[in-house]
Amino acid sequence: MFCSTMSRVEDKHLIGRLNERLSNSGFRFTPQRQHVYAVLSRSGDHPTAEEMFIRAKQEMPDISMATVYNCLDALVKSGLAKQVMVERGAIRFCPNMTAHSHFYCDSCQGIFDIEVPVADGWQLPKGYEAERFDLTIHGRCPECNSWKR
Amino acid sequence: MFCSTMSRVEDKHLIGRLNERLSNSGFRFTPQRQHVYAVLSRSGDHPTAEEMFIRAKQEMPDISMATVYNCLDALVKSGLAKQVMVERGAIRFCPNMTAHSHFYCDSCQGIFDIEVPVADGWQLPKGYEAERFDLTIHGRCPECNSWKR
DNA sequence: CTAGGTGCAAAAGGTTTGCGGTTAA
DNA sequence: TTAACCGCAAACCTTTTGCACCTAG
Numbered sequence: 001m002f003c004s005t006m007s008r009v010e011d012k013h014l015i016g017r018l019n020e021r022l023s024n025s026g027f028r029f030t031p032q033r034q035h036v037y038a039v040l041s042r043s044g045d046h047p048t049a050e051e052m053f054i055r056a057k058q059e060m061p062d063i064s065m066a067t068v069y070n071c072l073d074a075l076v077k078s079g080l081a082k083q084v085m086v087e088r089g090a091i092r093f094c095p096n097m098t099a100h101s102h103f104y105c106d107s108c109q110g111i112f113d114i115e116v117p118v119a120d121g122w123q124l125p126k127g128y129e130a131e132r133f134d135l136t137i138h139g140r141c142p143e144c145n146s147w148k149r
Numbered sequence: 150m151f152c153s154t155m156s157r158v159e160d161k162h163l164i165g166r167l168n169e170r171l172s173n174s175g176f177r178f179t180p181q182r183q184h185v186y187a188v189l190s191r192s193g194d195h196p197t198a199e200e201m202f203i204r205a206k207q208e209m210p211d212i213s214m215a216t217v218y219n220c221l222d223a224l225v226k227s228g229l230a231k232q233v234m235v236e237r238g239a240i241r242f243c244p245n246m247t248a249h250s251h252f253y254c255d256s257c258q259g260i261f262d263i264e265v266p267v268a269d270g271w272q273l274p275k276g277y278e279a280e281r282f283d284l285t286i287h288g289r290c291p292e293c294n295s296w297k298r
Numbered sequence: 299c300t301a302g303g304t305g306c307a308a309a310a311g312g313t314t315t316g317c318g319g320t321t322a323a
Numbered sequence: 324t325t326a327a328c329c330g331c332a333a334a335c336c337t338t339t340t341g342c343a344c345c346t347a348g
Contacts, residue, residue, distance in 0.1 A: 172348095177346085177347055177348075178347075178348095179346085179347075197337090198337080198338080199336095199337080214338090215338095215339080215340085218337095218338065218339080238336075238337075239336080239337060239338090240337085240338090
């Protein structure tokens, strides 16, 4: 099995983090997980599992769908990716682990990472203990807005 | 086909709103939609389409799964219900159309309506035009918190 | 009258699982 | 050495679709 993915200089720093995070969460470090992580990390969008499968296959032709699901699951549980659930159908994955929210364009169905100044300490009802939050803002993206309807 | 649903006094005020909202959105007013709306409205939780099917069948035994999906879709498009997407698997439906957010308990997987003071006017990046937002806070609910891990 | 809705059953879409063989630690 | 992982294919769960009949407007 040939895989040139990690020979990229710009990906080098990711490997160490990946290995550490995986083992911290009780997962093994495998070539497939390394590759799926690399492919997701260099994605500028929010691919579905199937899109990840197609992209991963380009450099690792023998990888299977089940393995892609397995790898994505390991990445999510290791804190290296997020699941994004904004529309019906396939779940999407987000490699951006910095604090951010999502914008969903009702016109073009695009998903965009956005930074919005959000008060982190929500005033929750008594007894609730917040761990994290997911904020998705719906509307029209700049591109679709420039068309003016 | 027997359906006692709308004979309830407390549901009377819902019918007018339903009829108006449906026709405003280009949908017909049917007994099935009336019933699904009544069942959802009196739900205190966030049922899946299948849960709605089971509940709706109790008073309308001949209703089909496809019709439940059709009705729920019409309700969502008419602004009488919201879809809630917080976990993998089936989409859930929320009859509460007041401004509120959701709390997802990572421990018991429960979904709760909560009111959090949220600044409605987000400071969005240039070009984005917000229509609405979905906020889900993850953590532990009061019930699970009382167990202390 | 007729466009839209209903029930049924089959298909499609997305994810999970079981299994025999392989491998990271 | 061995528990975890891999690839493959079948199963599973949720949602959509096609069709013949029906009905709200």
